[in-house]
Amino acid sequence: MQLTDLTMLELAAKLAERAVSSEEATRACLERIRQVDSKVRAFLRVDEEGALAAARASDARRKAGSPASALDGVPLGLKDIFLTEGVETTAGSRILEGFVPPYDATVVRLLKDAGLPLVGKLNMDEFAMGSSNESSAYFPSHNPWDLARTPGGSSGGSAAAVAAREVFGALGTDTGGSIRQPAAFTNTVGLKPTYGRVSRYGVIAYASSLDQPGPMARTVADTAALLQLIARHDPQDSTSAAVETPDYQADLEAGVRGLKLGVPREYFIEGIDPEVEASIRETLREYERLGATLVDVSLPHTKYALATYYLLASSEASSNLARYDGIRYGQRAKDARGLKELYALTRERGFGPEVKRRIMLGTYALSAGYYDAYYLRAQKVRTLIREDFTKAFQQVDAVLSPTSPVPAFKLGEKVDDPLSMYLMDVFTLPCNLAGLPGLAVPCGFTKAGLPVGLQILGRPFDEARLLRIARAFEREHDFFRRPAPL
Amino acid sequence: MPVSDFQPVIGLEVHAQLLTQSKIFCGCSTAFGAEPNRNTCPVCLGMPGVLPVLNQRVVEFAVRTGLALECTVKKTSVWSRKNYFYPDLPKGYQITQYDLPICEYGRLVIDTPQGEKVIRVRRIHMEEDAGKNVHDAGGGQSLVDLNRAGVPLLEIVSEPDLRDADEAVEYLKTLRDVLMYLGVNDGNLEEGSFRCDANVSVMPKGSSTYGQRCELKNLNSFRFLKQAVEYEISRQVDVIESGGKVSQETRLWDVNKGVTRSMRSKEEAHDYRYFPEPDLPPLHVSDEAIDAAAKALPELPRAKLTRFMSQYGLPAYDARILTAERPLADFFEACAAHYADGKKLSNWFLGELMRLLKEEGTPLSALAFTPAQLAELLGAVDKGTVSSNAGKDVLGEMFRTGKAPSDIIAEKGLAQVSDTGAIEAVVDDILAKNAGEVEKYRAGKKQVFGFFVGQVMKAMKGKGNPALVNDLLKKKLGD
Ligand SMILES: [Zn+2]
Numbered sequence: 001m002q003l004t005d006l007t008m009l010e011l012a013a014k015l016a017e018r019a020v021s022s023e024e025a026t027r028a029c030l031e032r033i034r035q036v037d038s039k040v041r042a043f044l045r046v047d048e049e050g051a052l053a054a055a056r057a058s059d060a061r062r063k064a065g066s067p068a069s070a071l072d073g074v075p076l077g078l079k080d081i082f083l084t085e086g087v088e089t090t091a092g093s094r095i096l097e098g099f100v101p102p103y104d105a106t107v108v109r110l111l112k113d114a115g116l117p118l119v120g121k122l123n124m125d126e127f128a129m130g131s132s133n134e135s136s137a138y139f140p141s142h143n144p145w146d147l148a149r150t151p152g153g154s155s156g157g158s159a160a161a162v163a164a165r166e167v168f169g170a171l172g173t174d175t176g177g178s179i180r181q182p183a184a185f186t187n188t189v190g191l192k193p194t195y196g197r198v199s200r201y202g203v204i205a206y207a208s209s210l211d212q213p214g215p216m217a218r219t220v221a222d223t224a225a226l227l228q229l230i231a232r233h234d235p236q237d238s239t240s241a242a243v244e245t246p247d248y249q250a251d252l253e254a255g256v257r258g259l260k261l262g263v264p265r266e267y268f269i270e271g272i273d274p275e276v277e278a279s280i281r282e283t284l285r286e287y288e289r290l291g292a293t294l295v296d297v298s299l300p301h302t303k304y305a306l307a308t309y310y311l312l313a314s315s316e317a318s319s320n321l322a323r324y325d326g327i328r329y330g331q332r333a334k335d336a337r338g339l340k341e342l343y344a345l346t347r348e349r350g351f352g353p354e355v356k357r358r359i360m361l362g363t364y365a366l367s368a369g370y371y372d373a374y375y376l377r378a379q380k381v382r383t384l385i386r387e388d389f390t391k392a393f394q395q396v397d398a399v400l401s402p403t404s405p406v407p408a409f410k411l412g413e414k415v416d417d418p419l420s421m422y423l424m425d426v427f428t429l430p431c432n433l434a435g436l437p438g439l440a441v442p443c444g445f446t447k448a449g450l451p452v453g454l455q456i457l458g459r460p461f462d463e464a465r466l467l468r469i470a471r472a473f474e475r476e477h478d479f480f481r482r483p484a485p486l
Numbered sequence: 487m488p489v490s491d492f493q494p495v496i497g498l499e500v501h502a503q504l505l506t507q508s509k510i511f512c513g514c515s516t517a518f519g520a521e522p523n524r525n526t527c528p529v530c531l532g533m534p535g536v537l538p539v540l541n542q543r544v545v546e547f548a549v550r551t552g553l554a555l556e557c558t559v560k561k562t563s564v565w566s567r568k569n570y571f572y573p574d575l576p577k578g579y580q581i582t583q584y585d586l587p588i589c590e591y592g593r594l595v596i597d598t599p600q601g602e603k604v605i606r607v608r609r610i611h612m613e614e615d616a617g618k619n620v621h622d623a624g625g626g627q628s629l630v631d632l633n634r635a636g637v638p639l640l641e642i643v644s645e646p647d648l649r650d651a652d653e654a655v656e657y658l659k660t661l662r663d664v665l666m667y668l669g670v671n672d673g674n675l676e677e678g679s680f681r682c683d684a685n686v687s688v689m690p691k692g693s694s695t696y697g698q699r700c701e702l703k704n705l706n707s708f709r710f711l712k713q714a715v716e717y718e719i720s721r722q723v724d725v726i727e728s729g730g731k732v733s734q735e736t737r738l739w740d741v742n743k744g745v746t747r748s749m750r751s752k753e754e755a756h757d758y759r760y761f762p763e764p765d766l767p768p769l770h771v772s773d774e775a776i777d778a779a780a781k782a783l784p785e786l787p788r789a790k791l792t793r794f795m796s797q798y799g800l801p802a803y804d805a806r807i808l809t810a811e812r813p814l815a816d817f818f819e820a821c822a823a824h825y826a827d828g829k830k831l832s833n834w835f836l837g838e839l840m841r842l843l844k845e846e847g848t849p850l851s852a853l854a855f856t857p858a859q860l861a862e863l864l865g866a867v868d869k870g871t872v873s874s875n876a877g878k879d880v881l882g883e884m885f886r887t888g889k890a891p892s893d894i895i896a897e898k899g900l901a902q903v904s905d906t907g908a909i910e911a912v913v914d915d916i917l918a919k920n921a922g923e924v925e926k927y928r929a930g931k932k933q934v935f936g937f938f939v940g941q942v943m944k945a946m947k948g949k950g951n952p953a954l955v956n957d958l959l960k961k962k963l964g965d
Contacts, residue, residue, distance in 0.1 A: 083535045096534065103528050105535060202535040208764035237537050238766050316764055319569050322578020323532045327630065343571055366569070366759035375761060 003028040004165040005483065008074050008222040011168055015062055015073045022055035022062070022073030025168075026117045029075045033119070033166045036486050041141045042151075042161035044080050046120035047087050051075060054117035061115060071225055072115030077167035079158045080121040081128060082108050082213070083202040091204040092124040092136040092154075095350025096330045105202025106237065107171060107213055107230045114229045119167050123157030126352045127321065128178055128206040130154050131424040134415050135354040142411070143185060144484035145450055149408040152182030158216050159186040163484050169217035169226050173203060175210045176309050177403075177428025180440035183216055184403035184453025187442045187479055189223045189470065190216045194460045195435035196241035198227075199234030205320040207313035208239075210432040218480045220441060220471040224248035227463060246464050256472045257291030259465075262396035266302040267427055272405040279444040279452040280402045283473060287400070290472055295396050299388040302430055304381045306422060309429040310358075311365050311378040317355075318362030324350060357418065386434040389457070398469055399457040401427050403440040407450035427455060437463045441470035442479040449485070492688040492726075494719045495696050496654050497608075497646035500661060501639050502671040503615065503679040504547045509636035510614050511538030511581065516638075518677060522620075522631035530636035532576025537765050544638040545588070547670040548612050549771060549779045551640055552589030554668055554786055555607045559776050563588040563611075565763035570756050573630045574617035582613035582641075584760045588769065594644075594664070595788060596656045605657050606645035615639050640670070646685065646696065651715035655708050658682055663787045667812050675706050682711060686718045688726070697722065698732040702746055704739045714739040718746050790815055798828025807836060813850040817857065824861030834864060838878050842885045854888030863891040870951050876900040904951040906958070909942070912950070913958045916941045927963055935959065 003025055014020040030048055037043055058073035078084065081091050083101040090096040111118065125135040133141045133156030141157045143149040144164040151160035155172030159182030162170050172179040174192035183190025191214045198213045205211060215226035228248050234240040263284060268277065288294055326332035326346030333345030365374035392399060404424055414421045431438040436457055443454040458466045509516055512529035529536045552559045566584035592607035617632035642661065648654045662680060665671035673680050687699035702718055705711045722732045737746040787809055794805035809815045818835055825831050867877040872895050883894045895901050903909060916938060917924055927934045942955050
């Protein structure tokens with residue numbers, strides 16, 4: 001067994017015993033990256049120097065008996081959407097090529113303060129717009145379980161790096177499923193916290209009312225430990241919630257006996273892959289065996305979620321991405337003559353086709369004469385979707401569903417068909433629209449050996465219960481021990 | 487139809503920079519005149535990932551202004567994004583308030599030749615200012631200074647209740663006085679911290695349907711506002727008279743040519759794609775906060791003027807000047823606490839004090855002497871300790887040195903001689919030395935009296951009490 005096969009908490013235990021140093025763990029990650037990343041292509045950038053310096057500082061703290069946190073010294077990766085002071089941050093876009101942030105995102109500062117060496121920046125769909133990592137302006141990442149397939153998106157690089165054991169965990173962001181879908185595609189755990197649970201300050205915005213950073217790891221306990229470090233009220237984010245952070249490990253092993261788990265009929269639709277459905281159904285039966293009660297619930301407005309999401313997310317994106325104008329930072333069309341041409345050429349060259357598509361869609365939806373029919377109506381439907389969940393949670397403690405209707409698909413398969421790509425997110429979007437926490441946990445494999453993930457949705461700020469439910473299943477299977485065939 | 491057959495209709499939109507220490511959504515300084523881009527941070531530079539955090543002082547100032555203008559202060563208001571591209575707008579959108587502003591439906595009373603007039607205030611909202619583009623940077627380059635980006639603004643929009651350029655100017659002046667009284671704005675039109683756009687239209691007299699309006703920009707003085715509005719009224723009348731139609735557009739006041747010229751037509755107008763700002767929750771203002779602001783509201787210029795007239799027995803002219811700016815009014819009241827005759831005090835304020843302030847360019851806040859000292863000086867003049875003319879010199883000296891009036895009078899020997907015996911001796915001496923003139927006087931040449939007064943004052947180095955000198959001379963000369 002290699003050092004990189006340890007879970008975060010296993011490594012943390014060894015660091016605490018001083019059986020292993022953070023420098024050794026970090027070097028093991030760097031070595032693993034050298035071995036496999038030419039195939040996986042999870043990393044846009046590796047910060048060897050920065051990571052090793054942080055590791056040595058961690059070792060000094062451990063030696064002095066004053067670790068900064070339980071995870072002090074555990075190497076981590078970051079989706080390239082998090083601003084890192086002094087380390088180039090591009091959000092997977094050409095337009096930010098060469099952009100070196102002058103400040104750290106709040107969550108990056110929290111991780112640094114907690115002593116975690118940050119190994120590098122992970123690939124993603126450009127500005128988090130995509131479900132396959134193929135809209136990255138640089139290159140697509142590959143799924144460690146089948147290199148011909150996508151690791152999902154937009155946090156595909158993060159999921160791939162965790163699954164390939166290049167890092168022990170990572171941070172991603174989830175606007176419409178961007179943490180959960182890649183987790184489901186790669187046999188990893190991904191948690192999208194309640195909107196407002198984790199600070200968005202210093203996270204490059206895609207759709208401000210939907211974006212939420214969250215942890216990605218191999219186990220539920222690791223995910224809980226990572227969430228513990230980043231779930232904080234942040235005065236620099238006015239949408240951050242002033243809610244106490246509970247101890248996410250406290251009830252992790254409490255099981256599901258007596259819990260009521262909702263099964264939404266709208267989430268078992270035509271077109272869902274039969275093997276995915278079979279795997280999820282089997283998982284549901286297992287929860288019954290573990291003592292939970294399954295309850296049939298209805299979320300009637302689910303069918304409008306996709307259209308609602310694309311209108312709202314694109315509207316916000318069209319405004320959020322206006323700052324990439326070539327004036328102050330990032331790429332600029334130096335050959336442009338005059339201001340209008342500077343804007344046009346900079347953005348024409350700097351943005352990829354998916355980003356342009358969404359900017360145009362959003363600009364249209366907000367235009368005079370169309371606003372009421374599109375943006376405003378979408379906001380109203382969003383309220384209805386939220387109310388669906390409020391009603392469901394009067395009956396049940398959590399809602400279970402597939403994370404994605406299909407397992408990881410082949411790279412290139414859907415790249416020319418945006419609509420079928422958008423459909424990949426149909427089970428994950430409603431959670432963002434309702435601002436709820438959602439978690440993806442491995443629940444099996446297809447015959448071809450592709451991972452399948454269960455999605456667990458909960459009440460606002462009920463992350464601890466989602467983790468507990470996920471852990472109850474994980475304890476029976478330990479799918480996370482199974483390495484990807486690299 | 488001549489111009490006099492048309493009724494102009496004018497509304498003003500005022501942008502007032504708020505006198506907060508820091509910007510509206512970050513901690514940067516709002517100080518004017520810093521080196522370009524010195525007062526900036528990732529937030530006001532529109533860096534990726536930044537988020538706005540509302541400066542609560544801005545809300546306080548908005549509520550204070552809303553209450554002073556008798557608005558309804560909304561308990562919930564909403565931030566919106568106004569989207570457009572311009573290099574001085576770092577995020578590509580301005581955070582402002584759109585359909586749900588913080589204050590609505592107020593009023594401001596102005597003076598017109600026909601008496602008081604109520605101008606309705608449609609709305610007040612908060613927003614962030616943009617930066618500044620600098621185009622003459624050399625090398626064909628334009629530069630951007632973002633020091634001003636994120637400075638808080640209040641936009642105060644009037645209803646179209648103004649009927650000529652003079653009313654527009656009076657409204658703007660009155661509003662400026664109120665904002666300065668409230669301590670929310672410095673009223674500086676030249677530096678652009680108090681800015682005004684005017685919406686102007688004309689309609690046939692007696693009509694109740696407004697004409698097509700044009701928005702006038704670049705009105706950075708009261709004079710330009712008056713000139714631009716007057717020009718625009720006659721331009722629109724000319725267009726209609728010659729059979730044309732006024733088209734809705736934005737027009738720029740050209741200071742040099744004295745004309746307004748088209749900047750952009752309605753068709754070229756931006757579609758700002760307003761939508762609620764997702765990075766800021768709706769703003770809630772509590773009843774307690776509104777009550778507290780109402781209690782803390784200072785006396786406003788109009789109320790103060792009325793009170794000055796009744797409390798200090800001042801004519802409207804005096805009261806208006808004394809209450810035009812709050813520091814002067816406050817200083818007057820501080821002096822009046824030590825000195826009972828309001829009108830006499832006002833005379834000294836409007837005469838000597840204002841002259842000195844103007845000549846020396848000293849702000850009231852830097853005045854060297856105290857209200858009690860000014861009262862002491864006026865008391866000395868009343869008692870005849872010092873002549874009214876010498877009193878002016880004493881005030882000048884107090885102004886420059888801050889010394890007590892009694893010390894100055896003593897040092898400079900300015901004390902007036904009111905000792906009858908001393909004056910009598912000098913009078914006797916002068917009459918004895920000028921026996922010929924005395925004869926002439928007694929023979930009926932009364933003009934010589936002035937000569938005696940002059941001689942006595944000269945001998946007393948101007949310090950003789952003029953009334954006593956007169957009395958004694960008359961007595962000795964046998965009148
Ligand atoms: Zn700033």
